[in-house]
Amino acid sequence: MSVNLIDVKDLDAIAIGAALYGTGGGGDPHIGKLLAQRAIRAHGPARLITLDELRDDDLIISVAMIGAPTVMLERLAETAPLVLALRQLEAKLGRKAAALFSGEVGGMNSVIPFSVAAELGLPLVDGDTMGRAFPKLDMTLCALHGIDAAPLALADEKGNGLVLDTVDVQSLEGMVRALTMEMGGSCYSALYSMTVAQARKSLVLGSISMTQRTGKALFEARERHLDPVAELVRVTDGHCLFKGKVIDLQRTIDGRWSKGLARITGLDEHRGEDVELLYQNEFLVARSEERILASTPDLICTVDMETGEPITAEQVRYGLRVAVLGLPCVPEWRTPAAIARVGPRAFGYDLDYRPVEQLTMDRR
């Protein structure tokens, strides 16, 4: 079936899956989930569809929150400014969106669009621009395919709105950063407008239902008293890279960036080894003194060792016992052009990317 009706309970699964794929960043999906659930209670289920439900020249648009996750957590998200941003972008384009989609499968922005979809009765495409979450506007497979985030609309809770029509992503990033700061650290956006024909080539399709399957598997593991971490590894085709206890934490906020590292000391079979997780909004590198365990664009996820509950970089704190999972990114991120854009060196880390499954194999 190509239409998947997403009800309040389905969002619980999607949100917990999105928290995992958020690789520590993207903001806690909990707030976005509450917002979407409220809209679904008021307007009925959201329709998650495949691109086959649309015509090739239909327009689709992503809606998202932009800003530092820490700030987003402190503000109550609203649907109205997302609708305002969407309307401003539609007016700019002179066309209405036939469907919405999520910019990323990780974090808050995976679930936020469901609130707008439910409220406006628009379907949501089962797909996203990266199959994970990255912090910059051009760190998407769409951008690699020449589809820009701009024109990009921003709005705030007061009813202010604007549309940016920029010529390069540096200008766009700079203006969005300046405006986000001015708007109080976070704001609401509509972006990445494209036709369905463009979406076929550039979106990661099926990624939202993947988060739903992952969340469901976690809930079932808990119900059936299976090891949640093992079940997450199974359903994601991932690897358990490390288990340990958080012993140190360094965190700074720099503009709309949250940066830092978490240090974890090994437990069980990892006793005696310390691992550092380096993050810039998302976890980007997992390393010990001896070796690299995984690096961007592969996904580095932390979950509670006992419950499998995903833990964002914001939630990491001293004493937490965590499992670090490594999930292979989608193959499109592993080309030289993609690695140049989102590999370790793109974030300032002096190391070469190697696929997480190779790194894990080497270790055995």
Place this chain on the structure above:
Amino acid sequence: MSVNLIDVKDLDAIAIGAALYGTGGGGDPHIGKLLAQRAIRAHGPARLITLDELRDDDLIISVAMIGAPTVMLERLAETAPLVLALRQLEAKLGRKAAALFSGEVGGMNSVIPFSVAAELGLPLVDGDTMGRAFPKLDMTLCALHGIDAAPLALADEKGNGLVLDTVDVQSLEGMVRALTMEMGGSCYSALYSMTVAQARKSLVLGSISMTQRTGKALFEARERHLDPVAELVRVTDGHCLFKGKVIDLQRTIDGRWSKGLARITGLDEHRGEDVELLYQNEFLVARSEERILASTPDLICTVDMETGEPITAEQVRYGLRVAVLGLPCVPEWRTPAAIARVGPRAFGYDLDYRPVEQLTMDRR
């Protein structure tokens, strides 16, 4: 005649008049003049018209540079980004402008619109939003009449553009300030869109031809070896408040604001008295220890004592011999509501406004 063809030479007069009415701020009109003269050489004279040449429901739009005068002086102004801002605003409104107008009669923005008018073959309305220059977007008679600066388009030399659609002027000021800084300290704008019917009630009409008459009078005084300062006083219905030598100067740049004071020690009949000119982009208060000579919204202008050449706050330097002129503002600025918006207290000066002609009378 209601159409006044503005050629290269006419702009010399307008620019020097605009420098006077700029009351020390608004940026040196020289750069704007060169830009407009280049456009006129390429495309023919600009048409300065009265509102009678237009229909009541015609749309008119102002184009302007926004930013710190110091920064504007260091960048070569261009017409293309003004056209881009205009086009973005027109697209937002879904209507083309039938004519342009100048936001202020003081400084660079009095002459900048001539470049766009000449290039696009659009007429320019003989009027502005304030009959002088003020630094904030809502310090206009239009704003007092409920006509907003927003929707407001911004653009830069790279080709980036955006349209702000804000709900209050605080939001607009904040976003424009943040974006202006991000765009390098100055940028190009289209704003204050209104119908001709609205313009009839809220624009200061005839103010551009007034700057032209003032500039011509100064040129003629020089040719005929008359006292230029006396001629300026005569043609502007103004007052010569003080003559002296600049002995001190304090200047800071704070965001897109240039703030400071100039201290002048009296010459001739003013010997023995020191006067301070306080400015925030424009000269706002002229005072000595004993008395207030003039204050906003009346116009405080400095000119070279010998040549009558207007001197901006940026050009004031130690040793200059200047005459300080006080020009009555338009009567609309003297209502209690207007004084609340642009009187001394609106700029943080703890003094009551009194009309410059009364202050001058008291002294005699």
